[in-house]
Amino acid sequence: MEPMDIHSWSQPELVRVRHLELDLDVRFDRKILEGSVTLHFDPTTEPQLVLDTRDLEIHSVENAAGFELGARDPILGSPLRIRLSPGAGWVRVRYSTTPAATGLQWLDPPQTAGKRYPFLYSQSQAIHARSWIPLQDSPGVRITFEGRVRVPSGLHAVMAAERAGEHFRMQHPVPSYLIALAAGDLEFRPLGERSGVFAEPALLDAAAREFADTEAMMRAVEEMYGPYRWGRYDLLVLPPSFPFGGMENPCLTFATPTILAGDKSLVSLVAHELAHSWSGNLVTNATWSDFWLNEGFTVYLERRIIEKVYGPAREQMEASLGRRELDREMASLPEADRVLHLNLEARDPDDGCTLVPYEKGALLLRTIEREVGRERFDAFLRSYFDHFAFQSITTADFLDYLRRELPTAIPLEDWIFKPGVPPDAADPHSGAFALVEAAATRWRQGHAIETGHWTTQEWLHFLRVQENPEMARLDRDFHFSQTGNSEILHQWLLMSVRAQYEPAYPALEHFLCTVGRRKFLKPIYTELMKTSEGRERARRIYRHARAGYHHIAQATIDALTA
The missing domain is CATH 1.25.40.320 (Peptidase M1, leukotriene A4 hydrolase/aminopeptidase C-terminal domain)
Incomplete structure (x- = not known):
């Protein structure tokens, strides 16, 4: 039988996990998590449950007839095959992580902002959740979860879920890559009725100022695409080693401190991660070859949020920069990696994290909007999010829905399965950049120029047009x-x-x-x-x-x- 997801050992078509209960101790002294996970599934007569793991130490499995840890694959890790008793509906795996867990980073005090306490954070996307939880690690498998996390005195743990002391609960089904944990010297500052920010004390004031427009962003996207369905939207500012700009963990976006510019000029990252609450978290790519369904939609929504909150000129600059960065990166990529639906056979899904799914995907949606009109396209997107809410879908699912609900003459097959950007793409243009180019020319001629009002985007363009x-x-x-x-x-x-x-x-x-x-x-x-x-x-x-x-x-x- 063909696997549902080439990046998972699990066979959810036979036994599908529905709910997880995590019970973990954070051991900074050994740089491990230790505890248990209880996995609930529909009672079954299937002989085994298969879970994904990577470099975990499995101590025991309760309510099972036995278990076997398979050989390690360099990309996929090791399958944990659990022999089930007839009619079983749950198993409990007692385990510990190792310091080499790819989904966890342990930071010593000198690597943090405060320099006094250690810090831990997880990064589960794409297939790193299996390095700290034995589970069905596929975006096509959605689960609810709850967790208890114990940390040393004086430190605080947070998870991407509703919080009640050391207990956390996610009541909506999410894919495994959205399970997230962090622990350290954290304080909280509210930003609005539904939002706030966690950070180390040394960063909290700057973060609260930078993210002050979060509630306005939430209202903006709700007006366009329907209600926010996750309860709270908080942010966690991580230490600077975080490898991405942000991670859209539901209820709690993880963010890099590199966006704390002091003038809100880099908060498009917050708009991006917030937009994932609709595109990605609510409607999710079913496999990593469908990653553009998460990121292309989210870049499009991000730009619409920026336009609504900060004005069309800001959106035009960011879209123009995005297109130019896409062209530069695509020129360095092999032809096979310039398509939206990427072939990742025998490859790490992290290899697909280029600008192509982000910017080319957003260009496709921008092009559809240009053809059918914004009002019709917004109505389509709202219906799309409602129709597929809390589901994981494939590119084929999207194409079927689009062709049925919003027929278009745009060559969709060319956009999705052929390399490069088709010539009919909607090309973003920024009038502000024309003024920057004129200023750059005057400066090269020896004249002083006025830059006091320039945004980050204008400065970037000024530098990039220097010959x-x-x-x-x-x-x-x-x-x-x-x-x-x-x-x-x-x-x-x-x-x-x-x-x-x-x-x-x-x-x-x-x-x-x-x-x-x-x-x-x-x-x-x-x-x-x-x-x-x-x-x-x-x-x-x-x-x-x-x-x-x-x-x-x-x-x-x-x-x-x-």
């Missing part, structure tokens, strides 16, 4: 090497590596040693590896920085610097 950039003059006039804005600094450091601008090298080394966001790391290390001097510098910095990176970032940079 043969005068690095020393740019740094002298605009102090890019000292900027506290992570997006602008990343662009500047990338240019500094290309231009071999040595005065920026101290900032480069500090950035690579203190920021773990893969979006920033991969381009800089890639650029460094293009020259012999750069390769030596990259490897030297990485030897020092690697321990502070998450496993996902380590795997990427290991391959680049080998």
